[in-house]
Amino acid sequence: MTHTTRWGTAVKALSTLARLYVDDLDRALPALRALTGQEVGLRFPYAGVEVAGIAGFLLVAGSDEALAPFRDVQSTVLVDTLDGLPDFLAAHGGELLSGPNEVPTGRNATVRHPGGVVIEYVEHAS
Numbered sequence: 390m391t392h393t394t395r396w397g398t399a400v401k402a403l404s405t406l407a408r409l410y411v412d413d414l415d416r417a418l419p420a421l422r423a424l425t426g427q428e429v430g431l432r433f434p435y436a437g438v439e440v441a442g443i444a445g446f447l448l449v450a451g452s453d454e455a456l457a458p459f460r461d462v463q464s465t466v467l468v469d470t471l472d473g474l475p476d477f478l479a480a481h482g483g484e485l486l487s488g489p490n491e492v493p494t495g496r497n498a499t500v501r502h503p504g505g506v507v508i509e510y511v512e513h514a515s
Contacts, residue, residue, distance in 0.1 A: 400473050403467045406464065411450045465508070494513050
């Protein structure tokens with residue numbers, strides 16, 4: 390879905406990942422492999438947690454303390470670029486909570502939208 394503003398195209402969503410918070414990736418992933426019939430597409434440590442992607446899920450694993458800074462984020466949206474995010478927020482409201490930041494997969498930004506939903510936007514590196 391492409392969102393346009395009076396300044397032009399701001400953000401194009403490529404896919405959405407449901408975020409799942411777990412205590413251990415190695416225990417959580419087998420059931421998702423069986424459910425989806427897919428293998429883990431990415432897995433890496435990040436900021437005190439471990440992250441894995443499989444099918445339409447993004448798992449974030451760690452202790453309750455390690456997961457605390459991440460739990461407010463309700464979804465991850467993969468986008469073609471983060472460059473249009475300021476225009477998108479100006480047109481539709483929202484607050485940039487963090488970013489853009491360099492992350493292992495490219496760049497990310499976290500936004501609180503009107504109504505309170507918190508979404509992580511990720512632009513994968515080419």
